Amino acid sequence: MATAMTWHARGVREQDGEDGARVRPGDEAAREAEQRQRALDKIRADTARRLDRAMGSLGTAAMARMEEQLPWFRALSAEDRSWIGLVAQAGIAAFVEWFGHAGEGRPTPSIEFFATAPRELKRSVSLQQTVDLIRIVVEVVEARVDELAAPGGAEMLRNAMLRYTRDVAFTAAQVYAREAEARGSWDARLEALIVDALVRGQVDDGLHSWAAALGWTSTPVVVFAGHPPDEDPQSVIDGLREKGRRVNLELLAGIQGDRLIVIVGGAKSVKDAARIVVPRFGPGPIVIGPEVPDLHAAAKSARAAIAGLRAAAAWPDAPRPVHADELLAERALDGDEDARRQLVETVYAPLAGTPLLETLATYLEQGASLEATARLLFVHPNTVRYRLRKITELTGYQPTDGRSAFTLQVGLILGRLATAHGGRA
Template structure:
């Protein structure tokens, strides 16, 4: 095949060195990713791969054939090294497309009308070569990333397990190569279903995985460090590396609300900051808080121990537990009275808010509260009786 009276393979071989230099110059000029790489790497290994591609294509043109897989080994190895360095795949592919594109442009620029048949054949070979390169390079890159992520995830799981179990950490840190944070924001999460999971047109498994990917991404952004997580679609535990200074809890509440919007599901979250050795107790505490706010019917959001101090203390096992719970025994078997009492207390003794929540008339609330007072011998609206009633409700919830 000839272009302007000269064999195309000879033209490509003769121009390979000059084209390589021009490709590298343009690559560094156009791509911040390659501009940030060490210059010796760009002028060394990467330039060698560009030159190798041009020489290989010249051989393919001379022999009128497609590339063998064995001829793309160096390109695959180079892609794997770029994956290790964190160079994005799109930047890797851009380099190959740029090199092939500039070579083709120069090759066809001198073509004459009589060269059209050979130009068509060459163009078909260019596209086939680029296709094979793209497949080989992408596969090698993604395989290396998969191996790296598998090893990284395995290391994170090992570190997470050791932290939560209170096991010695030195061996785990040495084996995984992960850095131990000064402190961790321990979060326990209870997560509701989102619209995709409830919908009939989307696979529940796909919807759950999508929700979890979004959640993981949002948790990683809280401090900019990858979160250690054991979470399924219904909730779980997250340990987020953080500095010694406590987080801004108002800002963290706003962040949790943003996460809720992103995943499209309600979340009840409890958090506490703990040193590595304090993580087991922190996880136990946050799990208790989430269970407590769930039983109490608290709204979604972020909770700390300070937010539920009284309820938490009253929910701890004690000799007074059962005695407190028996205060409400007269309401057993009368679910409408028990529900109205709980709603009335939760709404700050506001009869209209209680009526709206239960979808009944306010007079019905008054009647039921009189019946409650008659049965238990205490009046919810009486400041002297209310603490006992509130404690009894907490005790009954704690006892299940």
């Protein structure tokens, strides 16, 4: 009994503190944890002070390494390089400030220093290049971890760098995604304005400004007009843009009511352009306007393509796609003044005042009969053949071909009307 009491008293004394107060094992663990945390906080504070003193040299070292390792950085303007230097310095400063309070659970201020850069810089520097910049800044800091960290704080600094750069990388992706989305919406509005202006023939300084904002530089230019497919209009336009990017063509597209207008720039030939865009149209005719040298002249191509689409119903067997110039006769009958003027200039004017005009008129009126034409003109049939070949050379239309004969007939009638009304053929 006495022995048990002795052991009990000894156990009580072993758990008494120096002041005689009883100390539980859990309290002692909490005290040790508190001491460890104070030590970590001191290491963190000392490391933060070292980082603060080294900020200038870190920024300078990062810029020097960018100059050395990144060819695209050296190609930037002095102003853009200066802005990147400010962004890098702001990023280092933000890290130092955050590191000093990271133990308090503060989130990383990774998005704040991106506001340092102007919007134009985000257009000059791609997301991949931004990742290269982040990587170099990390390499510069990591190379000096042993020097920058307080004794026992190297691992803490490395872990903080990993967390911070991870958040910065995600933030960079978010910033560029938002910029791309905003730019995409703005570009879509500009595209719609350009297509609408060309369709209405309003070619002015505004058109050039909009085209410059989109980066349009391609030549030559050709316009396609047809009907859209039964799909979401935006998906149709997005699909055209994506297809153009894959083959290095510049495309502008717009859906106006029941018409799909596509402007193609930079194609090697109209045939190449048609191979890319025709599959994106819906059922019905597709008309190709004449090729023009630049976007400024594209209103002419658009006007011809739309007039051809309107008149295409008069030629049910027209090929798909069909060139607007192949529909000159139908366009002229539909009231297209451009087509009427072009037919008079290409068919009537070259023949006016020569025996060729009478020969053509007689040949067409006699149902394309050589013998009947020769009898009425009192010439040999070979003379008629010769004159018909000359007509083909001068106008580009062959009187012996049914389709060409129809176009020549319409051009002849329009020329006579123009002459009769006091116009000059």
